[in-house]
Amino acid sequence: xPKDRGKPSCEFNICEKSFSENGNLTKRKCNNTxxxxxxxxxxxxxxxxxxxxxxxxxxxxxxxxxGCDxxxxxxxVRGNLTSHRRVHTGExxxxCDxxxxxxxQNGNLTSHxxxHTGExxxxxxIFxxxxxVHTNLISHRRVHTGExxxQxxxxxxxxCQNASLTTHxxxHTGETPNxxxxxxxxxxQGNDLTKHxxxHTGQxxxxCDxxxxxxxASGVLKSHQxxHTGExxxxCGxxxxxxxQSGTFISHxxxHTGExxxPxxxxxxxxxTKPFxCDxxxxxxIRNNSLTSHQxxHTGExxxQxxxxxxxxxxxxxLTSHQxxHAEExxxxCDxxxxxxxKSDALKSHxxxHTGExxxxxxxxxxxxxxxxDLTKHxxxHTGExxxxCDVxxxxxxxxxSLTTHxxxH
Numbered sequence: 409x410p411k412d413r414g415k416p417s418c419e420f421n422i423c424e425k426s427f428s429e430n431g432n433l434t435k436r437k438c439n440n441t442x443x444x445x446x447x448x449x450x451x452x453x454x455x456x457x458x459x460x461x462x463x464x465x466x467x468x469x470x471x472x473x474x475g476c477d478x479x480x481x482x483x484x485v486r487g488n489l490t491s492h493r494r495v496h497t498g499e500x501x502x503x504c505d506x507x508x509x510x511x512x513q514n515g516n517l518t519s520h521x522x523x524h525t526g527e528x529x530x531x532x533x534i535f536x537x538x539x540x541v542h543t544n545l546i547s548h549r550r551v552h553t554g555e556x557x558x559q560x561x562x563x564x565x566x567x568c569q570n571a572s573l574t575t576h577x578x579x580h581t582g583e584t585p586n587x588x589x590x591x592x593x594x595x596x597q598g599n600d601l602t603k604h605x606x607x608h609t610g611q612x613x614x615x616c617d618x619x620x621x622x623x624x625a626s627g628v629l630k631s632h633q634x635x636h637t638g639e640x641x642x643x644c645g646x647x648x649x650x651x652x653q654s655g656t657f658i659s660h661x662x663x664h665t666g667e668x669x670x671p672x673x674x675x676x677x678x679x680x681t682k683p684f685x686c687d688x689x690x691x692x693x694i695r696n697n698s699l700t701s702h703q704x705x706h707t708g709e710x711x712x713q714x715x716x717x718x719x720x721x722x723x724x725x726x727l728t729s730h731q732x733x734h735a736e737e738x739x740x741x742c743d744x745x746x747x748x749x750x751k752s753d754a755l756k757s758h759x760x761x762h763t764g765e766x767x768x769x770x771x772x773x774x775x776x777x778x779x780x781x782d783l784t785k786h787x788x789x790h791t792g793e794x795x796x797x798c799d800v801x802x803x804x805x806x807x808x809x810s811l812t813t814h815x816x817x818h
Contacts, residue, residue: 479764495764495778507810523789523806540789544773571769571776585767586780587753598768598783607705655692670694 444454446461450468455461463485466472472482474489478496483489491513494500500510502517506524511517519541522528528538530545534552539545547569550556556566558573562580567573575597578584584594586601588608595601603625606612612622614629618636623629631653634640640650642657646664651657659681662668668678682692684699688706693699701723704710710720712727716734721727729751732738738748740755744762749755757779760766766776768783772790777783785807788794794804796811800818805811 479762481764492764496761498761507805507807508813509807509809520789541773543775544790547773569771569774571771571774574769575771583767587756589751589753598780599771601780602784 444456446455446458447453448455448461448464448468450465453464455464466484470484472484474483474486475481476483476489476492476496478493481492483492494512500512502511502514503509504511504517504520504524506521509520511520522540528540530539530542532538532545532548532552534549537548539548550568556568558567558570559565560567560573560576560580562577565576567576578596584596586595586598588594588601588604593604595604606624612624614623614626615621616623616629616632616636618633621632623632634652638652640652642651642654644650644657644660644664646661649660651660662681670682671678682694684693684696686692686699686702686706688703691702693702704722710722712721712724713719714721714727714730714734716731719730721730732750736750738750740749740752741747742749742755742758742762744759747758749758760778766778768777768780769775770777770783770786770790772787775786777786788806792806794806796805796808797803798805798811798814798818800815803814805814
């Protein structure tokens with residue numbers, strides 16, 4: 409590449425870099441010719457600047473002198489603290505000049521731009537697969553090596569990705585950080601929340617290629633397809649009987665064991681299966697009122713009506729939350745900054761601004777997010793999904809904001 413006209417360049421044929429000012433060139437000359445005289449007495453690594461050695465030694469000493477005055481988190485480098493503070497302030501100074509999306513870290517912007525360019529600069533030397541983010545390549549390589557560096561300190565199980573370990577630990581802790589903003593139901597895994605939300609939206613993206621019937625979850629589609637193929641993969645080791653559905657198989661085994669885990673809370677009688685069954689989808693429930701609420705998903709019934717705006721809801725709790733929008737009632741208060749909210753899950757989301765907590769982990773690359781919808785958007789960088797379509801030219805986008813920007817062309 410030709411050097412910039414009028415800019416002085418390095419005369420040592422080391423870096424070929426050009427500079428807009430002679431002062432910067434003088435500094436680079438100094439760095440290129442200076443001996444690496446400052447040596448780490450722990451690992452032996454050498455540096456040309458004392459300050460670089462000081463920064464490096466904190467790797468060994470774990471010294472973190474730069475503390476956040478909001479949440480108390482500490483960092484070994486001042487620049488990392490500056491970046492971290494944006495978690496609290498919400499500042500996003502790095503803006504994509506293609507779609508307008510903003511980021512708090514320059515590195516995140518660089519990775520994001522590869523969505524537009526399609527660039528995948530990180531290539532697996534075994535399989536040849538390419539990735540847009542370096543950490544994705546590192547995670548992928550463990551498929552070949554079998555390495556599982558992330559171990560659960562409770563049960564000892566190991567995982568190849570940190571995000572998988574984080575999700576696994578919720579089995580032990582019972583933590584369910586993925587909250588549905590409509591019903592308030594919580595889940596330990598983000599993909600379970602995604603599937604649950606389809607109950608409210610009615611979305612059924614999985615289609616049977618034999619009969620055309622659609623389903624909200626891939627697992628339900630697989631179960632359905634067995635009605636066509638006759639496959640029965642679940643075998644009873646006691647009597648040899650086979651089943652097409654795991655739930656039916658589990659219920660069957662209780663014939664042999666005599667287990668009756670579902671007691672009636674009225675008469676105390678126990679059952680081997682959940683006694684209340686939905687005659688539309690087959691889902692079972694312990695209580696009849698749970699079945700009644702569930703059936704409204706199929707019927708679309710919304711018996712709870714707001715007496716102010718007449719909007720209707722399928723559950724009483726959702727109506728109660730809605731009514732606060734009229735009364736401007738905000739009973740949930742942040743004990744850090746005093747801001748108030750009408751819904752408890754809105755307060756939970758807000759508090760993460762102060763704590764820096766990011767409970768939503770990508771199970772592909774391990775990146776974490778404070779909000780579930782940010783994880784949903786991020787996953788599209790891996791899947792290539794583009795659910796937002798221009799009704800003028802048909803072009804598709806992964807983000808609604810990108811579609812909005814694009815529509816201005818028309």
